[in-house]
Amino acid sequence: MYSDQAQFSGQWAIILGGSSGFGLATAKKLASAGMNIAVLYRETAAADRALKENLSALTNETGVTILPFNINALEASGRASFIEKFIAGGGKKRSVKLLLHSIARGNLKPLVPEGDDAGQSVLSVQDIEYTTYAMATSMLDWARDLIAAELFHPDARIVGLTSEGAHKHWDGYAAVSIAKTSLQSLTTYMAVELAKYGIKTNLIQAGITETPSLHKIPGSETLVKFAKERNPLGRMTKPEDVANVIYLLCTAEAAWINGTVIHVDGGEHCR
DSSP states (O other): OOOOGGGGTTOEEEEESOSSHHHHHHHHHHHHTTOEEEEEEOOOHHHHHHHHHHHHHHHHHHOOOEEEEESOTTSHHHHHHHHHHHHHTTOOTTOEEEEEEOOOOOOOOOSSOOTTOTTSOOOOHHHHHHHHIIIIIHHHHHHHHHHHTTOEEEEEEEEEEEOGGGSSOOTTOHHHHHHHHHHHHHHHHHHHHTGGGTEEEEEEEEOOBOOTTGGGSTTHHHHHHHHHHHOTTSSOBOHHHHHHHHHHHHSGGGTTOOSOEEEESTTGGGO
């Protein structure tokens, strides 16, 4: 494992959805490797204060620059405002090594009422459209705006997050599953069409991981139990496991990895 912080000197990671889970773990990992971090998230005032204290401590520990942005990353105005403030705050052109799309925002509803509850809220087309934009196609908008602003490093990475639920039924997960499937197709096209900018686009399919997003899924306790039982290495995936692989993808040695889904689950998907 690399320990030389100079490999990422002057480079930046932009993390969409960095207040917890995979995004925060990645911020910590890359900061420890010398990469500057812009962390975007949407939190309450109290959570915002706590996160900024955490990030300030990380800055003191690592010596890198960390810029927190409590904004709506799904609005065009939010992207434009971020880019303006990012450049003013020290983000130089041609320096963004990583764009990590870790936004977990969507609707968790069944397709039809369950049981005799005819009044139960069910998934609408609008729910699907919102979830797909939040968890999939917004990655393209961010990539294009950063390209237009000439912010990407000549050897940059875009990393998104998919899940086993993209091709397997989980209760209430239909909208997210549709979004993740769309994300996988989008990644194929981005890998090809953004390659001319030096950008490599990949997805990580993590194993079941105990994050705040997981516990919003109906029946998540069953998913946790099943993951612990079937994982060949005898434990669940941790956010740090995923952060470690994202770090590896940012190294020069990973420059030939493009357009693929990388399983980071200890072999969980094999069973």
